[in-house]
Amino acid sequence: MREKHVKIASTGIYVPPIIMTPEDFEKKTGIKVDPTFIERTGLKVKRVAPPEETPATMAAKAAEMALERAKMSIDEIDLIIVGTDTPEAISPPTAPKVQALLNGSKKEIPAFDVNASCANPAYMLELGTSMIKGNAKYRNVLLVGTYAMTRFLRWKFMWEWIFSDGASAVILSESEEPGYLASKLRADGTFWDYWGIFMGAWKPISEQVVDDTLPYLDLRRAYPPVNDQFWPILIKNVMEQAKISLDDITQIIYTQVRLKTILDVTKSLGLPENRTHWVMDKYGYTGSACVYMALHDALEQGKVEKGKVVILVASGVGYQQGAIAFRWL
Amino acid sequence: MREKHVKIASTGIYVPPIIMTPEDFEKKTGIKVDPTFIERTGLKVKRVAPPEETPATMAAKAAEMALERAKMSIDEIDLIIVGTDTPEAISPPTAPKVQALLNGSKKEIPAFDVNASCANPAYMLELGTSMIKGNAKYRNVLLVGTYAMTRFLRWKFMWEWIFSDGASAVILSESEEPGYLASKLRADGTFWDYWGIFMGAWKPISEQVVDDTLPYLDLRRAYPPVNDQFWPILIKNVMEQAKISLDDITQIIYTQVRLKTILDVTKSLGLPENRTHWVMDKYGYTGSACVYMALHDALEQGKVEKGKVVILVASGVGYQQGAIAFRWL
Numbered sequence: 001m002r003e004k005h006v007k008i009a010s011t012g013i014y015v016p017p018i019i020m021t022p023e024d025f026e027k028k029t030g031i032k033v034d035p036t037f038i039e040r041t042g043l044k045v046k047r048v049a050p051p052e053e054t055p056a057t058m059a060a061k062a063a064e065m066a067l068e069r070a071k072m073s074i075d076e077i078d079l080i081i082v083g084t085d086t087p088e089a090i091s092p093p094t095a096p097k098v099q100a101l102l103n104g105s106k107k108e109i110p111a112f113d114v115n116a117s118c119a120n121p122a123y124m125l126e127l128g129t130s131m132i133k134g135n136a137k138y139r140n141v142l143l144v145g146t147y148a149m150t151r152f153l154r155w156k157f158m159w160e161w162i163f164s165d166g167a168s169a170v171i172l173s174e175s176e177e178p179g180y181l182a183s184k185l186r187a188d189g190t191f192w193d194y195w196g197i198f199m200g201a202w203k204p205i206s207e208q209v210v211d212d213t214l215p216y217l218d219l220r221r222a223y224p225p226v227n228d229q230f231w232p233i234l235i236k237n238v239m240e241q242a243k244i245s246l247d248d249i250t251q252i253i254y255t256q257v258r259l260k261t262i263l264d265v266t267k268s269l270g271l272p273e274n275r276t277h278w279v280m281d282k283y284g285y286t287g288s289a290c291v292y293m294a295l296h297d298a299l300e301q302g303k304v305e306k307g308k309v310v311i312l313v314a315s316g317v318g319y320q321q322g323a324i325a326f327r328w329l
Numbered sequence: 330m331r332e333k334h335v336k337i338a339s340t341g342i343y344v345p346p347i348i349m350t351p352e353d354f355e356k357k358t359g360i361k362v363d364p365t366f367i368e369r370t371g372l373k374v375k376r377v378a379p380p381e382e383t384p385a386t387m388a389a390k391a392a393e394m395a396l397e398r399a400k401m402s403i404d405e406i407d408l409i410i411v412g413t414d415t416p417e418a419i420s421p422p423t424a425p426k427v428q429a430l431l432n433g434s435k436k437e438i439p440a441f442d443v444n445a446s447c448a449n450p451a452y453m454l455e456l457g458t459s460m461i462k463g464n465a466k467y468r469n470v471l472l473v474g475t476y477a478m479t480r481f482l483r484w485k486f487m488w489e490w491i492f493s494d495g496a497s498a499v500i501l502s503e504s505e506e507p508g509y510l511a512s513k514l515r516a517d518g519t520f521w522d523y524w525g526i527f528m529g530a531w532k533p534i535s536e537q538v539v540d541d542t543l544p545y546l547d548l549r550r551a552y553p554p555v556n557d558q559f560w561p562i563l564i565k566n567v568m569e570q571a572k573i574s575l576d577d578i579t580q581i582i583y584t585q586v587r588l589k590t591i592l593d594v595t596k597s598l599g600l601p602e603n604r605t606h607w608v609m610d611k612y613g614y615t616g617s618a619c620v621y622m623a624l625h626d627a628l629e630q631g632k633v634e635k636g637k638v639v640i641l642v643a644s645g646v647g648y649q650q651g652a653i654a655f656r657w658l
Contacts, residue, residue, distance in 0.1 A: 002448035004463075054531045080516075085420035089529035090481075091446040091546075092414065092521055092647030100518030110514035112445035112452050112649065115422040123441050125454065126464075134333075134463025135455075137512075148530040154421075183466075185483035187409075194423055197585030199528070201477040202383045205544045214532045215544075219418075318421030320441065 006129045007179025008310075009329045010072075010141070012065025012169040014058045015283055020046035025161055033161045040163065042259025048150045049165035056088050058167035059146040059171045066142070066169035067102075074102045077171075078138045080111040081128060083120030083288045085316070086148045086199075087113065090200070096123035098144060117316030118255055118315045120145050121168075121291035122185065125312065128172040131182045139174045145288035152197050152217040159219055162257065164284025168292035175329060181309065182241035183324040184234050194221045195317045206327035227258070227315050231265045234323035235311055242309065242325045246271060250308035250328060251298050255315045256280040275279040277303055287316070304328050335458045336508025336658045337639075338403075338469070340625040341394025341498040343387045344612055349375035356489055362490045370491065371588025373610045377479045378494035385417050387496035388475040389430035391618075395471070395498035396431075404429045406500075407467045409440040410457060412449030412617045414645070415477045416442065419529065427473060446645030447584055449474050450497075450620035451514065454641065454653045458509045459502040468503045474617035481526050483548040488548055491586065493613025497621035504658060510638065512569035512653040513563050523550045524646045556587070556644050558596045563652035564640055570640065571654045575600060579637035579657060580627050584644045585609040585619035606632055616645070633657055 022033040025046065038044060047209045049058060059082055067074060080102075082095040093113035099105055116123035121143075128141040149163035199214040210215045235252060239245070252275060254262045259278055264275045277298035279290070286293060293312050298304050306328050351362040367373060378387060388411055396403060402554070409431075411424040416510035422442035428434055448470070450472075457470040478492035514620065528543040536544045564581060575598065583591045587606055595605045606627035615622060621645050627633050634658050642652045 010632070051532070055529075056531075062397075085422065086530040087419070087444075088531045090414065090419065090526035090544075092446050092525045092645070093649075095445075096516050096518030096647035097521040098648055099516055100519070100521060105517045105519050108517055108650070110452070111516040111518065111647075112443055114443060115416075115420075116424075116441035117421050118440075123439070127460070128461035130460040130467070131456070132463070134459035134461070148541075151530040151533055179486070186437040187428055187440040187502060188434045188437055189423050189425030189427070189440065190434045192426040192429060196421045197419035199544070200384075201415040201480040202385075202417045203380070204480055208540065209541065209544055212538065215419075215528070215538055280379035315423070318425035320422075320425060320439070322439070324339070329421075 003011035004133045006132045006172055006173045007175035009017060009071035010044050010066045011174035011292055011299060012069060012166045012294050013061055013296045014061035016047050016049040016053055018048040018050055020048055029155045031158050033158060036258055037240035040258060040260045042075035042280045043162055043279060043284055046284045046292045047164040047166055054088055055084055055086055055146040056094050056101060057311065058095040059098045059144040062169040063102055063117050063142055063144050066171050070171050074104045075103065075107050077109055077140050077197045079140045079141045080104060080133060081114055081124050081143050083114045083124045083145045084147060085115050085117040085288065088154060095158040096101040114322040117318050118287040118321050119314045119316035122312055122322030122324050126183050126185060126322065132172060132174055141172045142169060143172065144169045146164055147287035147289045149217060151309045154216050162285050164286050165312040166283055166286040166293060167290045168296060170292050177329055179251045179326045181325040181327055181329050182238040184237040185322040187320040189318065191319045194223055194326045195219050228264060229262050230321055231313055232268055234313060234321060235269065238311060238325045240285060244309055249275060250305040250310060252276050252311045252313060253291055253294045254313045256294055257285045333444050334464045334504045334507040335461045335501055337655055338500045338502035339395045339399035340628060341391045341398060341622055342622050342625045343390035343496045345376050345378040345382055345494050347377040347379055348399050349377055349643060350450055358484045362487060364385050369587065369589045371607060371609045372491060375613045376493040376495055378477050384413055384415055384475040385423050385426040385430060385479045388427045388473040391496040391498040392431055392471055395500050398502050402434050403433045406438055406469050408460060408470045409433060409438055410443055410453050410472050412443045412453045412474045413476060414446040414617065415481060419426040425501065445649040446647050447616040448643045448645035448649035448651050449617040451641055451643035451651030451653050452529035455514060457514050461501060461503055470501045471498060472501065473498045474621055476615060476616035476618045478546060483545050491614045493611055493615050495615040495618045495622060496576045497618040497625060499621050506658055508655045508658050510656055511567040513566040514651040515519065516649040520648045523552055524548050556590050559650055560564055561597055561640055563642060563650060564598065567640060567652045567654045573638055577638045578604060579634040579639060580632060581605050581640045581642060582620055582623045583642045585623055586614045
């Protein structure tokens with residue numbers, strides 16, 4: 001049996017049109033965003049989904065762009081995976097709604113949600129790749145990250161400045177040459193109760209509807225700097241597995257939540273600043289969507305060199321982290 | 330390259346201790362459950378998680394039983410997938426909490442949630458199998474289905490009689506001989522808004538907290554008989570792919586929501602009644618947990634013949650359906 005290979009065939013994004021500046025935020029909330037916070041995070045604006053946009057509609061738009069760029073029809077997609085921790089609803093999953101919006105229901109394309117919170121971009125790539133390599137049925141897999149965290153804000157804390165809305169998509173396809181090279185995922189559930197939207201089955205809903213902190217995003221305990229600590233370890237791990245050196249890398253793209261961490265990690269690896277790319281300055285923090293968004297933008301700007309390696313690194317609450325390396329074919 | 334094979338190495342369940350009879354339900358709600366409804370569905374009792382049990386604690390207990398039966402330590406598990414549409418919380422996912430409860434955080438075992446609603450048992454088997462076959466890193470994958478739908482009930486409708494709580498687990502392992510034979514998944518997102526817990530990012534939470542139908546399970550439109558219609562088609566599809574006949578089948582195990590459908594489909598296939606197994610009479614309907622629960626119970630009762638084929642068939646809102654065939658090694 002010949003080994004199957006997998007490549008990233010195309011990308012797409014959807015960014016909602018509403019741009020909120022720190023001044024707009026102050027007008028809405030009465031809170032001035034600390035300029036040093038903006039500088040450290042790199043989050044210069046917020047993008048907010050208008051009322052008619054939802055995680056599913058944004059996901060469908062990002063997916064349509066990825067299909068168009070791959071010159072593919074939805075009928076050629078064998079599986080749809082949607083990654084989000086801001087779903088349309090607690091149940092059903094968001095993926096079948098996206099499938100229907102893309103007109104994928106005619107061919108009954110299997111669709112399901114994945115939730116590794118904002119580590120979804122890395123986890124979905126690992127999942128999609130393994131499904132193509134491990135099962136002849138799957139040749140083209142559509143991955144969509146979507147995020148509508150502004151829906152879960154109370155608009156009364158400065159940290160709520162962080163969160164934006166948006167979606168992004170990747171199409172993974174079977175390939176002649178190896179795109180996918182290596183990956184490393186990790187998780188540590190002892191951090192489960194630090195940050196989250198803590199409404200769910202952990203206690204009767206009747207008790208939750210009277211606790212008005214529960215349906216909202218809540219930052220309950222400060223996270224230690226797990227990205228500063230583990231991103232270099234994850235990157236070195238996949239480099240070693242893939243037997244590549246720093247010279248082989250064209251881009252390392254990270255969860256877009258804190259620019260200072262991205263620049264510090266880039267420096268600590270011994271890479272120049274132009275070997276990473278960021279979009280939080282124009283799109284804000286978009287969680288499950290941000291890594292493919294930054295990849296898409298880097299591609300648009302010609303910053304991804306063919307034949308070289310892209311490493312995608314993602315982190316999310318719970319928590320989960322992952323890094324995954326693809327040669328750009 | 331030699332093809333990797335995958336088998337079901339063990340199973341485990343957790344059933345909460347509280348048993349609710351139709352009489353108890355009537356006492357709590359003032360609603361008498363129609364005896365013909367009980368007969369058609371086969372749902373003779375409800376199992377209700379006590380306040381201290383949650384989707385994660387039940388999942389961990391089912392997983393512990395599966396580990397014990399496989400004579401495996403958690404350190405031998407390479408990946409944890411939790412399938413639920415009644416998560417602990419909207420975010421983070423339930424899986425890292427289960428990982429921590431199982432003491433899997435020491436080894437940083439990757440963990441994520443899957444949501445194909447109550448089709449999770451079939452979707453997770455497809456995912457776990459593909460990950461083992463497609464990626465050398467994954468040799469033992471822990472799948473857990475968990476369900477705490479009683480948490481989302483208003484206790485004021487007769488149909489709420491259907492829903493119970495519980496969890497079940499399967500360990501998938503690399504094997505010499507093929508366990509996994511074939512699968513067929515499908516989805517149709519045009520049914521997205523029929524049944525669900527419609528609290529989520531589809532509109533601002535501030536509007537949702539004042540709509541007291543939203544955080545609860547809501548049956549908004551009647552489903553057509555999609556299981557009666559598609560289960561036989563899915564089963565015949567996997568039988569054809571696996572090149573097996575009815576004589577090769579030891580058990581076909583279905584989503585445990587309506588006994589009449591299970592018996593009708595069994596008969597339409599030309600199989601005797603003892604070639605399926607049900608547990609809804611003692612455990613109620615447990616959604617993402619019910620298929621592995623029934624498999625576990627069939628194994629306990631010696632109803633699964635070695636060398637023959639088990640087909641697992643699952644359905645869930647959204648909707649998704651799937652059938653997957655394993656030779657019992």
